[in-house]
């Protein structure tokens with residue numbers, strides 16, 4: 001580069017705005033498709049485990065019995081597979097910059113207790129049918145035992 005071209009470039013740059021932003025003093029622009037950390041609306045989670053099975057880095061652990069959803073944020077590669085495969089659409093990715101941490105911890109979300117099972121109310125006819133079926137079964141078992149004893 002000749003001195004003339006260099007001088008022209010240098011003087012031109014003096015009057016241009018900086019090419020970089022002064023983060024964190026100037027917030028970075030956030031786009032809708034940005035991938036931040038995975039969030040779970042745990043109240044809508046059904047603990048089906050689809051997110052866990054589709055995670056390529058084994059970052060998610062779902063315990064259906066304990067109703068817990070756990071994520072190891074250090075293992076997450078922010079691929080969005082879990083969000084795409086969640087049948088309840090309770091997973092999402094925020095668009096914020098994920099802050100660094102000093103400790104490798106897992107984040108555990110505890111789901112609410114399961115809804116009570118609906119009570120089955122039998123009619124008198126259904127109760128009688130069940131009692132008759134049980135009596136028939138007991139009689140058949142008794143007859144089988146007697147025929148075995150006489151053989």
Ligand code: SF4
Pocket residue numbers: 040044045046047048049050051052062069085086087088089090091
């Ligand atoms: S896929 Fe969705 S509903 Fe199923 S366990 Fe994961 S977060 Fe919950």
Ligand code: SF4
Pocket residue numbers: 038054055056057058059060071075076077078079080081082083
């Ligand atoms: S974004 Fe990808 S790596 Fe991270 S938890 Fe979801 S599936 Fe796993």
